Amino acid sequence: MMKSKKEFNRVRPLLGTFFKISVFTESKEEFNLEDLNCVFEYAKKMEEVFSLFSKKSELVLFNEVDLNQRISVSAEVYFLLEKALSLWQKTKGAFFPFQKNSSPLGFDSFQRGEVRTQKSSFCRHPFKFEKINNNYFVIKKTPALMDLNGIAKGYIVDQCVVLLQKCLTNGIIGGCVNAGGDLKFFGQGSRQINLKLGSRYQIINRTLISPRDAVATSSLSVSLTEPLSQTIYPLQLRSPLTSNGTVVVLADQCYQADAGTKVVLFGERPEIEQYCGDECVIALVFDERGELIESYGHAGVKCAV
DSSP: OOOOOEEEEEEEEETTEEEEEEEEEOOSSOOOGGGGHHHHHHHHHHHHHHOSSOTTSHHHHHHTSOTTOEEEEOHHHHHHHHHHHHHHHHTTTSSOOBOTTOSTTOGGGGSTTTGGGGGGGGGSOSEEEEEETTEEEEEESSOOOBOOTTTHHHHHHHHHHHHHHHHOOSSEEEEEEEETTEEEEEESSOOEEEEEEEOSSSEEEEEEEOSSSEEEEEEHHHHHHOTTOOOOOOSOOOTTOOTTOEEEEEESSHHHHHHHHHHHHHSOHHHHHHHHHHHTOEEEEEOTTSOEEEEESOOSOEEEO
């Protein structure tokens, strides 16, 4: 006899959006939603760690450190700094983890058409990373100011899923963490995603069945016109992308999908193809009519009206 599956949801405002945790259980007992509090608390803690608006945040304190000074950082900041800089180098600046006018190459080096001539410059690493007996240190070699908003939300989603899998054992068979367009599934259950494509004035609904656990979406109109957007990208959009298109990236980890949307928005085709190959991700680009116009690493994806 097939057991009935129950779904439990809890939502809180976090990470600049509505942060939703869903869990599925086959237990006959009611799931205690208070058990999810530790996950929400962790997400809030990580939001404060990567914030650029709190003078006490770890990232702000890191940005204020003098050159050539060794600074102790958390494992989370160490991982994301190293990963963000690696992606910046691999994508020739399409993924841009710096504050405006503070990149190691200078703001002007990222204008479209000049990136190709600056390839050798990306070989110079702005920071030195050291790990000593589970202690993490970074030495700043350039005065670059970091802005990790293009990848941090996806990373926090990933870590919340890890925490959920560790602390939830009461008949939990699967679930999902959704941070407003950045989401990750775990355990059993459908990987069905409801997409809202088109413009703000004409929304087109699509259903996508993902072969990967993590998904990130980015609407070009929101990315480029939202006045509260925390991340500024100096590159222009590629043709044929328009302001009413939507980028969807599917990956094993949500930080890969989150960063991947920026690579697809602002990178050249060779960098996009390399990113999808190196990170084993799938990238889809939809136009304002909801039609698929580009795909990279495409395999096993079903999209329907």
